[in-house]
Amino acid sequence: MPGPRRPRQGRPHLTSSEITLYTSRHHGIAALVSGDNYRWARTALQLAGFEKDSDGNYVTELTDIDRARRALTTLGETARACQAKVTATDQRYIGDFARDLSEHLPGQWSVRVENYALQVWQGDLVACLWTTGPLLHTLEKYRVPVAAILRSENGIELAVVQTPRHDQYHIGAIFPKEIYLDEAVTPPSSITVQPAAVPAARKVSSTLLADYHRAFFQM
Known part of the structure; x- marks a missing residue:
């Protein structure tokens, strides 16, 4: 057989x-x-x-x-x-928005684009965030395959992701390196901006960076 x-x-x-x-x-x-x-x-x-x-x-x-x-x-x-x-896609490349934004922020900033090919990788960004609000909510609830990271000459780092509807951006702070985390200090809240770089940079400077410096000096 x-x-x-x-x-x-x-x-x-x-x-x-x-x-x-x-x-x-x-x-x-x-x-x-x-x-x-x-x-x-x-x-x-x-x-x-x-x-x-x-x-x-x-x-x-x-x-x-x-x-x-x-x-x-x-x-x-x-x-x-x-x-x-x-x-x-006809969506704007996030690196272009981040570079336009950086040109209107105070000081010198560098930009890198991180591609999270696997969903678990975006958890690495969540673990580094020093922020509350919409950015954290989006990263925890939605698939986010890409983020832009802005770094200032003074070491400040900001994370930028597109909103789920892709017509706005969430921006929040990354925890400063080599500093003790004081949980009694309220982290700077993330903000949501329109895709126009100039007004977005004004909002980052007047709100997010101001809150960042307040919390940083409190710690």
Whole structure:
């Protein structure tokens, strides 16, 4: 009698991975990845010719239109091979907003964009926050795949995320390093701003940074 039938060997099943493409004034096209198999999404971007920026995210410049077109065309092929979904969005790239905002804040600020490919990674940001209010609520309740971190020349760090409706931004403080946490001191509350950089910077300066300095000196 014939033996038991062996299962057919095929390609391993991959769980979800997604690539979201943003048009960026600073980077040309910026790609963020998400999903359990985010490494396959990154592989698809590498094979298509996207390059890592200083934050570790994948970008392709638009200064060479032909090269960018080839990268996007190739990405369609490599993404299919890696079983990654590609989505182009008209949402503003959060790095662009953060850089515009930083230019209108007092002092010198640097900006980095953090891509949380897995939902658990955004918990790392929650653990670093020194704030209350809408930013903390959003990170604890909703999927937030990306945040911008602003750092001042004095070491102050602020976190920026888009609201769930994507038409506003929440901004809150990150706990200052090398300082004792006094739980009796009320942390600075996070704020919500409109996407216009100038009024957003005014609100950050007059409200969030003022509360930050108050709480910092109390500690």
